[in-house]
Amino acid sequence: MKTLLKIFFLFAISVQIQAQDLRLISGKVTAASDNSPLPGATVIIKGTLKGASTNWEGLYQIKAKPTDTLVFSYVGFRSQEKKVGSLSEISVTLEDDISTLDEIVVTGYAVTKKASITGSVVSVKSESVASKISGKVRGVKVGKEEPQSGLLxxxxxxxxxKWNEWKENLKKEEYKTIQQNWNFYLENKIQVSVNDKKGKPLNNIKVSLFNESNQLIMTARTDFTGEVTLFKDLNYKSEDDFYTIQIQQKNKVLGKKITNTYQRIAFVLDEQSQxxxxxxxxxxxxxxxxxxxxxxxxxxxxxxxxxxxxxxxxxxxxxxxxxxxxxxxxxxxxxxxxxxxxxxxxxxxxxxxxxxxxxxxxxxxxxxxxxxxxxxxxxxxxxxxxxxxxxxxxxxxxxxxxxxxxxxxxxxxxxxxxxxxxxxxxxxxxxxxxxxxxxxxxxxxxxxxxxxxxxxxxxxxxxxxxxxxxxxxxxxxxxxxxxx
Missing domain, CATH: 3.40.50.410 (von Willebrand factor, type A domain)
Structure with missing residues (x-):
């Protein structure tokens, strides 16, 4: 017992020391060609998914430990690595990567590597990206000037x-992990449609789904098409044989009992103003x-x-x-x-x-x-x-x-x-x-x-x-x- 307590004590001290070592690192990322800031540069703690991006002034902040290494990268520039050590401020200057800037295409949308693009294009040979998009190219964000719309x-x-493709994706391990972590399943659906007696779809109709034990699984509302998709396995795997669909319009409540094989069900209600x-x-x-x-x-x-x-x-x-x-x-x-x-x-x-x-x-x-x-x-x-x-x-x-x-x-x-x-x-x-x-x-x-x-x-x-x-x-x- 004493040995276990000792191990636990040492572990707690170790965790506390690591937490104390974590500190805020800040700095600036600039281009070597003209010392201009690089907005949107990525700063990642090496070997992890933890990272940050620079703002429009090239500034960033990230929490890291002295043993961490920061990796600075930006499209068209050579990446750099910096050991944190005792530093609390780390600024870097990135050099152009000529191998990735061999040819750039400037279009009416923005700047991109040459690919299959239709319409008028201008080929630009390798120079600093910053010097090539100095504001004369339509649609490119420079300085504080707001970019035009229609670029992204x-x-x-x-x-x-695309339900069949969705169900195939659900077989992948990445999806199964998310399902288990967040308790979403969404594999067994039923489509409910609600129309008036003239066949006009009714929106905003409350529709509820109950399991065979009469426990509520899900409540939703029809959209402008008069339809809504409910899920028998919203938060847990569905194994029930029977379900009940219940709809509500003002003071009127209608219900239908269905088997697990049903994929679509329709209701007809009185007209309503929408x-x-x-x-x-x-x-x-x-x-x-x-x-x-x-x-x-x-x-x-x-x-x-x-x-x-x-x-x-x-x-x-x-x-x-x-x-x-x-x-x-x-x-x-x-x-x-x-x-x-x-x-x-x-x-x-x-x-x-x-x-x-x-x-x-x-x-x-x-x-x-x-x-x-x-x-x-x-x-x-x-x-x-x-x-x-x-x-x-x-x-x-x-x-x-x-x-x-x-x-x-x-x-x-x-x-x-x-x-x-x-x-x-x-x-x-x-x-x-x-x-x-x-x-x-x-x-x-x-x-x-x-x-x-x-x-x-x-x-x-x-x-x-x-x-x-x-x-x-x-x-x-x-x-x-x-x-x-």
Whole structure:
């Protein structure tokens, strides 16, 4: 017993010493050619996934131990490694990597390596990237000038529409790990449709699914198509033989008992008045790791907000920005507003900073986003979640996130993640669980624009590359039933 206590004591001291050694490292990353700052440069603790990105002044902050080595990298430049040791400030100057800058293509979108691109292009031989994009190239962000919209490129995966591919992905070990960690399964679905007696789809109808023990599994709401997808195995593997589907319209409640083999069921209700209103929320990771793309994203979002279709009677937009505990703020939120110009003005004033470790306060952002003044009568309720990192994985956060997903389902809010550079497969898989469970879709920024750090290639057979702003407007119109 004494030996065990001694081992435990020594282990506790060791952990405490390691925690005390962890300290904040800061510095600046610049280009050797002209000493200009390199925004969006990556700073990673060697051998880990922990990292940070520089802001538009080339500044970064990261927590590290004396035994750690920092790896500094930037597209088109040679990487550098620096041992932390006793230093609390580490600044580096990166040299051009001629081997990766042999040929660059300048297009109307941005700067990218030469590939299969249609339209007018200009070939640029290897010189400093900074000197070649001095502001004369259309669409390239330089200094504090705000970039134009229509530069970022993205793709979409709608797993509900590509259900067979989704089920194949669920067999992969990475997916199984996420399933076990976060208790999402989403393999056994049923499609519920609700129409009036004239065949007109009814939206915002509350639909609940119960197991054979009459325990509630999931409650959600129909969208503008009058349909909603429910999951018999939302948070646990489904083994029941019978289920009950219950719908509610005002004071009327209807129920149907089904077997496990049912994949679709329909209900017919009385006519009801419906609005043409939409609520759109943008929940945005504003930590330092988003520094390579945040200004471009702001331009895209302002363009998107301006383009909301005139056929939408009452369009309201809300903004939620989040960082992490210990930063200047954890969550900064702006409730729904129909004054589009006011929303764009708020968006213009935001910047990326803070963070330091890989995970961020995603769960806190979800809590605030779900608590806002959503219009319960709106035909369409969408939440776009822009991020590049997952929430901190703790038992408490698992419970918080499951509760927020449940609220989104009950309110009929579709969560549409937009994953930026720096994300790994854990982020992709978890965000696809978010979108599937709320009847949304998954969006990811691609490398095709040449903007920002490298972007993750998604697990899918095929996808179409679009301009991000066009894609988001298309999704808003699709889920609002707007016919273009």
């Amino acid at each position: 490129t993205a793709g979409e995966i709608n797993d509900l529409e 609005t043409n209103d939409i609520d759109v929320m943008f929940t945005i990771d504003a930590t330092g790791s988003m520094g390579d793309e945040i200004d471009y994203l702001k331009s895209e979002l302002k363009n998107i907000i301006s383009r909301l279709d005139e056929s939408i009677d009452d369009k309201r937009v809300a903004l939620t920005f989040y960082r992490d505990f210990g930063d200047a703020y954890v969550v900064k939120d702006f409730d729904f507003n129909s004054n589009i110009d006011a929303v764009k003005d708020i968006l213009s004033k935001q910047s990326a900073d803070g963070g330091g470790d890989y995970e961020e306060a995603v769960e806190e952002a979800l809590k605030v986003s779900m608590s806002k003044n959503w219009n319960i009568y709106a035909k369409t309720k969408l939440m776009f979640l822009l991020l590049d990192a997952p929430p901190h994985f703790t038992e408490k956060n698992v419970a918080i996130i499951k509760e927020q997903i449940k609220l989104a389902q009950e309110k009929g809010i579709k969560i549409i993640p937009i994953v930026a550079s720096g994300a790994n497969k854990n982020v992709e898989f978890l965000m696809r669980f978010f979108s599937v469970s709320t009847n949304g879709t998954y969006v990811f920024i691609t490398d095709d624009s040449g903007i920002g750090n490298p972007h993750l290639k998604p697990s899918t057979d095929d996808y179409k590359v679009e301009k991000l702003n066009d894609l988001i407007v298309r999704l808003i119109e699709k889920y609002s039933g707007v016919v273009s």
